[in-house]
Amino acid sequence: MNPHEVNTVRALLAEPQQAVIIPHKNPDGDAMGSCLGLYHFLTKLGHNARVVAPNDYPKFLKWMPGNNSVLIYEKQHTEAQALLDKATLVFTLDFNELGRVGPQMEAALKQVTAPMVMIDHHQAPASYAKVTYSDTSMSSTCEMVYRFIESIGSTSIIGEDIANCLYAGIVTDTGSFKFPSTSSDTHRIAAELIDKGARNAEIHNKIFDTNTANRLHLLGCALKNMVIREEMNTAYITLSQEELDMYQYKKGDTEGFVNYGLTLDGIKFAVIFIENREEGIIKISFRSVGEFSVNEFARNYFNGGGHKNAAGGRSERSMEETITYFESLLEKHKMELTS
Numbered sequence: 001m002n003p004h005e006v007n008t009v010r011a012l013l014a015e016p017q018q019a020v021i022i023p024h025k026n027p028d029g030d031a032m033g034s035c036l037g038l039y040h041f042l043t044k045l046g047h048n049a050r051v052v053a054p055n056d057y058p059k060f061l062k063w064m065p066g067n068n069s070v071l072i073y074e075k076q077h078t079e080a081q082a083l084l085d086k087a088t089l090v091f092t093l094d095f096n097e098l099g100r101v102g103p104q105m106e107a108a109l110k111q112v113t114a115p116m117v118m119i120d121h122h123q124a125p126a127s128y129a130k131v132t133y134s135d136t137s138m139s140s141t142c143e144m145v146y147r148f149i150e151s152i153g154s155t156s157i158i159g160e161d162i163a164n165c166l167y168a169g170i171v172t173d174t175g176s177f178k179f180p181s182t183s184s185d186t187h188r189i190a191a192e193l194i195d196k197g198a199r200n201a202e203i204h205n206k207i208f209d210t211n212t213a214n215r216l217h218l219l220g221c222a223l224k225n226m227v228i229r230e231e232m233n234t235a236y237i238t239l240s241q242e243e244l245d246m247y248q249y250k251k252g253d254t255e256g257f258v259n260y261g262l263t264l265d266g267i268k269f270a271v272i273f274i275e276n277r278e279e280g281i282i283k284i285s286f287r288s289v290g291e292f293s294v295n296e297f298a299r300n301y302f303n304g305g306g307h308k309n310a311a312g313g314r315s316e317r318s319m320e321e322t323i324t325y326f327e328s329l330l331e332k333h334k335m336e337l338t339s
């Protein structure tokens, strides 16, 4: 944040606020960790704060301190709406435009007159907030919340509650400190959080070692389906609705599957196509290493976007047509993919 933004936030927080903190739809570890970390911080400063998530999230994120106070907009609509109505300050975390909370909550947020503060590391932030703290070089929104606390107050306020929440988001969004966005500062902040009480081994275990037998079998199916286009440095996976049903797919089960393509020697571009018959679409996740921007690829061809090396998109065509289209795009981008 620049000095002007720091002053604006400081002035806002000089008065007691009714703050609502909002993650994106289908919140991940970084979204929930940053929201709950900020929740504990604001509460410690004497504000009335609440996290309102657009929809529910997986069990492996529900151990975080403060989780019991989170409201789910989709399920607890009346209570959540009442909080939004009386909010004097709204924080939006880990997303770059209001549409990321889903249409129902987006409409509600557009009615909000309270000032908003955005803290986010995705590209192309929209300009709805009074303060936009956006930095695409950051590993995670949790890292940004740490810096936010540092610049408007003092990190001495960070106790084990904040430390555990923020550490969880950093470990999730950095792929356990292996993605290129992991900087020396990320490690310094993580170390600081451990000193302040983050139980790092336990956090890792709670987030990552939660497989069910069905999920591992579904992973086996996904890996069998993987198509490796070595000459394009590309690997992609498809999962049909039948296959998901066969292994009693539950939301979140395919999380991380797309990354397996990148573990192949020489593969720079990995994609997973997942059929969702209920919505009538194919959901797509893109990952890359190096210069190939999956953010642009997803934006240009699949109605999506994200970061340079991690993005999402969708297709309204059938799986077969989607793959044919995708293959034609590989040809079109052969130069970039093989350079």
Ligand SMILES: [Mn+2]
Pocket: 030, 031, 094, 121, 140, 141, 173
């Ligand atoms: Mn994030």
